[in-house]
Amino acid sequence: MLVEIANLRVRFPTAHGMSDAVRGVSLTLGQEKLGIVGESGSGKSLTARAILRLLPDSAEITADKLAFDGIDILTANEAKLRAIRGRRAGLILQDPKFSLNPVMTAGAQIAEAWRAHRGGTRRLAHQAAIELLAQVQIREPARVADTYPHELSGGMGQRVMIAMMLAPDPELLIADEPTSALDATVQAEILRLIEDLVSRRGMGLILISHDLPLVSHFCDRVVVMYAGRIVEELRAADLARAKHPYTRGLLSCIPALSHKQNRLAVMQRDPAWMDA
Amino acid sequence: MIPLGMIPPGMIPVDMIPRDMINVDALSVRFGATEAVKSVSFRLARGEAFGLVGESGSGKSTVLRALAGLNPHWTGRMMLDGAPLDARRDKQFFRRVQMVFQDPYGSLHPRQTVDRALSEPLLVHGLRDIDVRIARGLAEVALPLSMRYRYPHQLSGGQRQRVAIARALMAEPEVLLLDEPTSALDVSVQAEVLNLLADLRVARGLTYIMVSHNLAVVAHLCERVGVMQGGELVETLSTDDLRAGRIRHPHTAALRELSVELEEPEGVT
Numbered sequence: 252m253l254v255e256i257a258n259l260r261v262r263f264p265t266a267h268g269m270s271d272a273v274r275g276v277s278l279t280l281g282q283e284k285l286g287i288v289g290e291s292g293s294g295k296s297l298t299a300r301a302i303l304r305l306l307p308d309s310a311e312i313t314a315d316k317l318a319f320d321g322i323d324i325l326t327a328n329e330a331k332l333r334a335i336r337g338r339r340a341g342l343i344l345q346d347p348k349f350s351l352n353p354v355m356t357a358g359a360q361i362a363e364a365w366r367a368h369r370g371g372t373r374r375l376a377h378q379a380a381i382e383l384l385a386q387v388q389i390r391e392p393a394r395v396a397d398t399y400p401h402e403l404s405g406g407m408g409q410r411v412m413i414a415m416m417l418a419p420d421p422e423l424l425i426a427d428e429p430t431s432a433l434d435a436t437v438q439a440e441i442l443r444l445i446e447d448l449v450s451r452r453g454m455g456l457i458l459i460s461h462d463l464p465l466v467s468h469f470c471d472r473v474v475v476m477y478a479g480r481i482v483e484e485l486r487a488a489d490l491a492r493a494k495h496p497y498t499r500g501l502l503s504c505i506p507a508l509s510h511k512q513n514r515l516a517v518m519q520r521d522p523a524w525m526d527a
Numbered sequence: 528m529i530p531l532g533m534i535p536p537g538m539i540p541v542d543m544i545p546r547d548m549i550n551v552d553a554l555s556v557r558f559g560a561t562e563a564v565k566s567v568s569f570r571l572a573r574g575e576a577f578g579l580v581g582e583s584g585s586g587k588s589t590v591l592r593a594l595a596g597l598n599p600h601w602t603g604r605m606m607l608d609g610a611p612l613d614a615r616r617d618k619q620f621f622r623r624v625q626m627v628f629q630d631p632y633g634s635l636h637p638r639q640t641v642d643r644a645l646s647e648p649l650l651v652h653g654l655r656d657i658d659v660r661i662a663r664g665l666a667e668v669a670l671p672l673s674m675r676y677r678y679p680h681q682l683s684g685g686q687r688q689r690v691a692i693a694r695a696l697m698a699e700p701e702v703l704l705l706d707e708p709t710s711a712l713d714v715s716v717q718a719e720v721l722n723l724l725a726d727l728r729v730a731r732g733l734t735y736i737m738v739s740h741n742l743a744v745v746a747h748l749c750e751r752v753g754v755m756q757g758g759e760l761v762e763t764l765s766t767d768d769l770r771a772g773r774i775r776h777p778h779t780a781a782l783r784e785l786s787v788e789l790e791e792p793e794g795v796t
Contacts, residue, residue, distance in 0.1 A: 290713040290714075290715060290716075291683075291684065291713055404583070404584070405583065433583075434582050434583045434740035435582075435740050435741060435742070435782070435785060435786060435789075436582050436740075436781075436782070436785060437582070437583070439785055439789060461713050461714055462714065463714075463792065464789065464790055464791060464792040465789055467792045468789060487792075490792035491792055500715065501714060501715065502792060504714055504715050504717070504718035505714050505717075505718070505743070505790065506718075506721065506743040506744055506746070506747035507743055507790050507791075508742050508743040508746055508769070508770060508783065508786045508787055508790060509770065509787050509790065509791070510770070511746075511767075511770060512747070514722055514725070515718035515721055515722055515747070516718065517715075517718055517719055517722065518715040518718070
């Protein structure tokens with residue numbers, strides 16, 4: 252599996268003409284863990300969703316190349332896309348409260364995903380759902396399979412979401428701010444779980460977040476996006492040696508427990524970053 | 528001035544005893560069969576900033592909401608500036624105590640302009656010079672006057688939170704209750720809002736109680752931190768002690784360790 256993106260552009264019509272949300276992003280991803288970091292509106296989610304062509308209808312996408320394992324995403328028909336979406340590439344979103352069906356039990360939702368992609372009897376799918384819940388380290392998988400989303404905590408909900416995404420045994424997992432709605436302890440648990448599953452199953456991972464230090468702990472490589480462009484790309488281990496002032500700004504404006512700052516550094520945005 | 532200790536107890540004039548701005552004593556909150564807050568006690572001097580940290584479900588927000596008068600089902604004793612608080616709060620209470628919520632999109636009326644949001648507390652409390660106060664309020668949170676007639680959807684997340692803070696300050700409160708005020712914001716915007724809150728506290732002599740799951744954010748703004756777990760306040764310590772690791776409770780230690788581990792980027796240590 253290989254994701255190739257070259258010169259990706261995403262534009263939206265507005266009252267004042269076209270607005271460029273992604274402006275010429277190029278990256279390739281193999282069986283590795285890639286972090287995409289940036290603030291709201293930087294185009295990080297749109298870039299990742301473009302891989303599945305999951306963009307609003309009004310979006311205009313162009314690219315020199317946009318391919319998932321050699322399949323041209325821009326020209327693929329719906330049937331071809333369906334074979335990728337969910338099956339070969341899973342998507343985990345921020346808040347499980349909004350991504351899970353509130354009137355179906357956790358087990359039934361996972362079983363549905365299993366059957367949609369793999370077929371088989373209901374019984375078999377239910378068994379598979381319980382096994383998947385065990386894989387995402389839920390202690391009583393059979394009991395949790397019978398619960399409804401409102402009975403689950405945020406962390407448990409996200410585990411169910413991950414189990415559902417794993418059902419078709421995908422090659423790529425796109426996690427878009429998967430832990431922003433969770434508190435610090437659960438956040439770390441979920442990210443460790445994702446990292447562990449991705450490594451063990453030999454999947455590719457795109458982890459999207461606005462928290463640069465956090466992402467660096469769970470990825471091999473990080474790209475930093477600003478105003479629709481990649482401003483810097485570096486190995487996670489080299490984050491401390493980041494050169495771009497925006498990347499450095501992202502690192503220095505976060506309060507730290509280990510040392511006291513009287514005032515937090517505030518990002519001075521340079522208009523030149525738009526093109527750098 | 529004579530040190531207080533040298534005057535026999537009965538002779539201290541009442542107004543010389545430093546009065547707590549907030550005093551919470553054995554506060555318990557129940558939701559049906561579950562006890563969400565179990566006999567929590569803490570006190571704050573005027574002008575102090577106190578943080579409440581803990582995982583989701585630890586009861587930290589419930590304490591804040593009970594204090595704000597948003598939850599009438601509590602037992603124990605809460606005092607504001609020496610006066611006990613009842614289950615129902617009068618108008619004067621809301622003049623003195625205001626709250627800022629996590630999600631400014633949820634806490635601002637989508638069909639009301641910034642002007643309306645800011646003038647409402649003035650009308651409720653019968654304050655005059657609305658124009659002057661709104662202009663001053665916007666300037667105080669570093670928003671241009673041109674924002675006055677915008678709707679919430681026309682503002683960025685950071686601007687919305689600034690409006691929410693400006694609204695809380697309109698009635699000139701003495702206490703601000705901050706419930707995860709920066710959790711929904713980008714880190715660069717978070718830094719601006721935290722700096723703003725620090726400046727406002729100095730400028731107005733405000734007393735803060737801030738709830739957050741982010742230890743670093745709380746430590747940045749507050750001098751003292753209370754750690755909650757399963758509805759109990761398991762430890763109260765100074766921010767300096769928290770930073771230095773002078774900790775007594777294992778849960779505090781666990782939260783601190785995780786925070787320190789994840790805040791440094793990979794490759795630095």
